[in-house]
Amino acid sequence: MVQAPEAPTDESARPAADAPRVAAGAQARPPTPNRAGALLRGATSRWAGVVAAVALWELLPRLGILPAEYIPPASVVLPTLVGLFGDGAFWSDVGATLSGWAIGLVLSTVVAVPLGLLIGTNTALHRATRVIVEFFRPIPSVALIPLAILVFGITLDMKVFLIVFATFWPILVQSVYGVQDVDPVARDSARSFGLNRREIFFHITLPSAAPYVVTGLRLASALAIVLAVTAELVAGAPGLGRSILVAQSAGASDLMYALIVVTGLVSLLLSAALSAAERRLLHWHTSHRAVQA
Amino acid sequence: MSRRVVLLALEVLTPLVVLVGWFVISAGSTSLYYPPLADILERFGQIWLGAGFVSDALPSLGRMLTGYVVAAVAGVVVGTALGLSPVARTLLGPAVEFLRALPAVLLIPFALVVFTDDTTMKVFVIALGCSFPVILNTVDGVRSVEPLQLDVARMFGFGRVERLWRVVLPSASPQIFAGLRASLSLALILMVVSEMVASTNGIGYSILQSQRLFATTDMWAGIVLLGLLGYLINIALVVIEKRVLAWHRGFRASVLGS
Numbered sequence: 402m403v404q405a406p407e408a409p410t411d412e413s414a415r416p417a418a419d420a421p422r423v424a425a426g427a428q429a430r431p432p433t434p435n436r437a438g439a440l441l442r443g444a445t446s447r448w449a450g451v452v453a454a455v456a457l458w459e460l461l462p463r464l465g466i467l468p469a470e471y472i473p474p475a476s477v478v479l480p481t482l483v484g485l486f487g488d489g490a491f492w493s494d495v496g497a498t499l500s501g502w503a504i505g506l507v508l509s510t511v512v513a514v515p516l517g518l519l520i521g522t523n524t525a526l527h528r529a530t531r532v533i534v535e536f537f538r539p540i541p542s543v544a545l546i547p548l549a550i551l552v553f554g555i556t557l558d559m560k561v562f563l564i565v566f567a568t569f570w571p572i573l574v575q576s577v578y579g580v581q582d583v584d585p586v587a588r589d590s591a592r593s594f595g596l597n598r599r600e601i602f603f604h605i606t607l608p609s610a611a612p613y614v615v616t617g618l619r620l621a622s623a624l625a626i627v628l629a630v631t632a633e634l635v636a637g638a639p640g641l642g643r644s645i646l647v648a649q650s651a652g653a654s655d656l657m658y659a660l661i662v663v664t665g666l667v668s669l670l671l672s673a674a675l676s677a678a679e680r681r682l683l684h685w686h687t688s689h690r691a692v693q694a
Numbered sequence: 695m696s697r698r699v700v701l702l703a704l705e706v707l708t709p710l711v712v713l714v715g716w717f718v719i720s721a722g723s724t725s726l727y728y729p730p731l732a733d734i735l736e737r738f739g740q741i742w743l744g745a746g747f748v749s750d751a752l753p754s755l756g757r758m759l760t761g762y763v764v765a766a767v768a769g770v771v772v773g774t775a776l777g778l779s780p781v782a783r784t785l786l787g788p789a790v791e792f793l794r795a796l797p798a799v800l801l802i803p804f805a806l807v808v809f810t811d812d813t814t815m816k817v818f819v820i821a822l823g824c825s826f827p828v829i830l831n832t833v834d835g836v837r838s839v840e841p842l843q844l845d846v847a848r849m850f851g852f853g854r855v856e857r858l859w860r861v862v863l864p865s866a867s868p869q870i871f872a873g874l875r876a877s878l879s880l881a882l883i884l885m886v887v888s889e890m891v892a893s894t895n896g897i898g899y900s901i902l903q904s905q906r907l908f909a910t911t912d913m914w915a916g917i918v919l920l921g922l923l924g925y926l927i928n929i930a931l932v933v934i935e936k937r938v939l940a941w942h943r944g945f946r947a948s949v950l951g952s
Contacts, residue, residue, distance in 0.1 A: 447787070447788055449784050449785065450784055450785055450786065450787045450788035450789065451788045453785040453786070453788075453789075454786075454788055454789040454792075457789075468808075471807050471808045472808070524701065525700075525701065525704055528701045528702075528704045528705040529704040529705065529708040530708065531705060532705060532706075532708070532709045533708065533709050533712060536709070536921075536925055537921075539879060539924035539925050539927065539928040540920065540921040540924045540925070541879065541882050541883045541886055541920055541924050543883050543886045543887050543890070543898075544886060544901065544916070544917050544920035544921065544924075545917065546890065546902070547901050547902050547904070547905035547913050547916075547917075548727075548905070548913065548914075548917060550905060551727055551905055551908075551910065551913070552727055623795075626797060627797040627798070627799065630797045630799060630800060631797070631799045631887055634799055634800075634802065634803070634887070634891060635887060635890045635891055635902075642799075642800075645800060645803050646803055646891070648803075649803040649806055649807055654807055657803055657804075657807070658804075661796065661800050661803070661804065664796065664797065664800060665792050665793070665795055665796035665797075665800075666792075668795045668796065668797060669791075669792065669795040672795060
């Protein structure tokens with residue numbers, strides 16, 4: 402199976418609680434694997450497409466259909482890209498971007514998942530927080546960039562703050578949904594078998610909420626990489642985003658395109674890795690069992 | 695009964711308590727970073743309900759809407775084409791997947807190189823960035839049309855165009871809407887970021903400029919404006935979606951009994 406990201410909208414997906422299930426399906430429910438990679442089927446067609454894309458990239462500037470001085474052909478950019486791998490500064494950029502991604506994601510998971518599980522199990526708490534969450538969730542986190550610069554300076558902390566703010570909401574909301582989607586029959590059966598609250602939580606609630614939480618994490622990961630790069634681009638924190646803007650203002654367009662391609666590949670790899678981890682962790686869940694069938 | 699009242703009260707009162715709490719706690723604040731809420735709201739009125747609305751908010755919203763409309767139309771057209779043609783999917787699939795995975799803000803440096811005109815650059819970034827969620831969702835929707843419905847339509851003598859218009863697109867519309875909603879919040883983000891990176895006007899520019907001048911109250915007023923915009927956009931889309939897809943939900947409810 403192709404490891405393409407499942408939810409087509411996950412770059413900025415903000416599932417709305419009251420939206421119709423079907424329309425919000427891609428976000429609110431755990432991904433159904435037959436949707437995976439709607440564009441891609443099989444390795445052969447994938448490589449045909451990659452070859453086609455690179456060929457187009459080479460030909461369009463060469464033939465003068467696209468302006469070659471702005472968009473250098475693939476044969477100019479790809480050697481620069483390969484050269485990057487021997488460049489220490491490049492690796493420290495990758496490290497800076499990824500450390501923002503990782504720290505932000507871990508922090509927000511540690512806070513949002515327990516909070517979401519708590520809110521999901523407690524009706525009063527859910528009602529009390531619902532409006533607040535619905536208000537904060539659609540706020541574009543990039544609006545907070547100036548505040549983050551002011552409070553934290555141009556540091557890793559600033560990046561982490563933005564990533565935590567952006568990723569907190571999808572993880573929280575997915576965790577709440579997950580708990581609320583627990584099958585009442587399963588819960589009641591467990592109760593009638595004499596399981597206590599703690600046992601019900603660990604044996605029934607947690608396993609059935611897990612696919613939702615993991616979907617939330619996958620959405621959050623994509624958001625985290627976007628926010629990391631944005632913070633670097635706008636505020637000038639060290640990382641791939643800053644180097645891309647520096648290359649652009651220095652007129653080194655081959656370097657700029659090489660870095661953009663690398664950043665795209667990094668986020669593709671991250672989402673593929675997360676999907677693989679998801680399949681492995683949740684192999685027992687229906688939505689994943691169906692893949693093998 | 696009483697439990698329902700208590701829950702409703704909780705739902706209404708908690709946000710109010712938070713808001714009043716912010717107002718009261720920040721009232722005497724002399725901190726540079728966290729000015730009193732009263733001052734923020736006052737500046738909000740002065741800037742965004744006054745001159746700033748014409749000089750910054752309108753250009754921003756204009757660029758955002760233009761880019762979004764282009765993205766919506768182009769996304770549905772390209773997505774339908776990709777959904778219907780396996781050859782196009784094979785050839786363009788990887789490129790589309792890659793561009794979708796690429797953080798959309800990285801279109802900005804690219805657009806800075808290619809376009810000299812400020813407005814065109816931003817509209818381009820918003821249009822291109824927002825088209826990917828629409829494209830991918832449309833492909834998804836078009837491909838998951840019930841084959842039975844298509845066969846029935848063919849049997850009744852529907853032509854290709856008619857099948858597309860009366861079977862494929864309606865049945866893909868819930869997914870198309872999901873894409874449209876995702877890309878509208880993306881449009882707001884791309885608008886703000888493109889103005890923060892390179893601009894001489896706009897909401898994003900104005901907020902970043904206030905921060906650079908340490909006019910924190912103005913900066914907060916801008917953040918409040920963006921928060922409100924994000925919230926309103928979300929509500930607007932949910933309302934529109936409910937209207938346009940009303941037939942779909944009714945159908946699902948009657949068939950699935952949910």
